[in-house]
Amino acid sequence: MLLNDAHRAALLDVLTWRRDVRHFKTDPVDQEVLDRLRATMDLAPSVGNARPWRVLQVKDADKRAAITADFETENAKAAALYSDDARRDYNALKLSGMHDAPVHLAIFTETAPREGRGLGRQTMPETLAYSTVGAIYTLWLAARAENIGLGWVSIINPERIKQILQTPDTWHLTGYLCLGHAEFQDDTPLLHKTGWQENVQTHWKTV
Amino acid sequence: MLLNDAHRAALLDVLTWRRDVRHFKTDPVDQEVLDRLRATMDLAPSVGNARPWRVLQVKDADKRAAITADFETENAKAAALYSDDARRDYNALKLSGMHDAPVHLAIFTETAPREGRGLGRQTMPETLAYSTVGAIYTLWLAARAENIGLGWVSIINPERIKQILQTPDTWHLTGYLCLGHAEFQDDTPLLHKTGWQENVQTHWKTV
Numbered sequence A, B: 001m002l003l004n005d006a007h008r009a010a011l012l013d014v015l016t017w018r019r020d021v022r023h024f025k026t027d028p029v030d031q032e033v034l035d036r037l038r039a040t041m042d043l044a045p046s047v048g049n050a051r052p053w054r055v056l057q058v059k060d061a062d063k064r065a066a067i068t069a070d071f072e073t074e075n076a077k078a079a080a081l082y083s084d085d086a087r088r089d090y091n092a093l094k095l096s097g098m099h100d101a102p103v104h105l106a107i108f109t110e111t112a113p114r115e116g117r118g119l120g121r122q123t124m125p126e127t128l129a130y131s132t133v134g135a136i137y138t139l140w141l142a143a144r145a146e147n148i149g150l151g152w153v154s155i156i157n158p159e160r161i162k163q164i165l166q167t168p169d170t171w172h173l174t175g176y177l178c179l180g181h182a183e184f185q186d187d188t189p190l191l192h193k194t195g196w197q198e199n200v201q202t203h204w205k206t207v
Helices: A005-017 A031-041 A061-079 A084-092 A127-145 A158-165 B005-017 B031-041 B061-080 B084-092 B127-145 B158-165
Strands: A053-057 A103-110 A149-153 A171-180 A203-206 B053-057 B103-110 B149-153 B171-180 B203-206
Touching (some): A005 A127, A031 A053, A031 A127, A061 A084, A061 A103, A061 A158, A103 A127, A127 A149, A127 B005, A158 A171, B031 B127, B103 B127, B127 B171, B158 B171
Parallel strands (some): A053 B203, A203 B053
Antiparallel strands (some): A103 A171, A149 A171, B053 B103
């Protein structure tokens, strides 16, 4: 299929208005929307066509509370690495929407999948986790096109999350995601707006 | 901006018709298309808004030949891991379009960026490389919407590529990409069609 200018423009809208969302309404996400998002993840690229991503939707209240507490512990440790003004700025940032987001997804990579028969990952085994990142980003864009926000929480202890969720040894945590209806839409990263880190342009040189 | 059904449908087309391309025409890619693709990479998500991706467009013939030779060395080693039928099947696969693709991009991650001030990557430093993967996938989708194919070559020795391209110590190779006009369009992964690895559905469970 040859794609056209309308595809390009629509994709640009989705990419431009995708944000890392930390401000969620508590309203639920329709199950049919989640079903579509899950199906769309099947379209992500993967090394050896191995599709090594494993999604756990965390509904259990105790598990969610334990994971949220882990974020708070790790976030306090991260804040302590800064001093004075930087620490005050850091503490003013909202870095997770875990309390309000109706949907929590823990995304793992199966590091020893049968699928793919090892193809493409002998010299760079990290391509399995990279495949999972592609699946997360596919979900992110598909969610945005459905006007559902997604926030990626990385300020957590992966081993602790594995322990809380009792996952197999070969699973590696790749990301913890919050999904829900966003409080607001934006085309500019929050870290740029707050002055923590301004947008920089892609570095591209010819050799 | 609220997105609509047309955005969702267009995104689904782009995702569905994105392939890992290994069959390229040798025709060049217009510079204005490359300029648009580079600008679109600025829209990728990144940890701490650090945008740690570093793109080297490899035009030098000797460097391209050295990198292609490295692929061939590593691919032969990978083939030797299989026996009998599997090795025959592996050797029948075309796993890189490096000879024909007009554009070669080596994509690195700056593992010690000033940008982002460390935010979001204390417990999971791999989120820097994950950000680069997001930038690669952004490029991949934007290219597909321009009817430009992209192939990700992972069967290479990252240290050897760094040596050939003489990159800074803190740069880590995340992927090596071929871009160009594809010989054909497809909505099905080649590894599924050849029977190497059939498509499997996304694993998703509730806990």
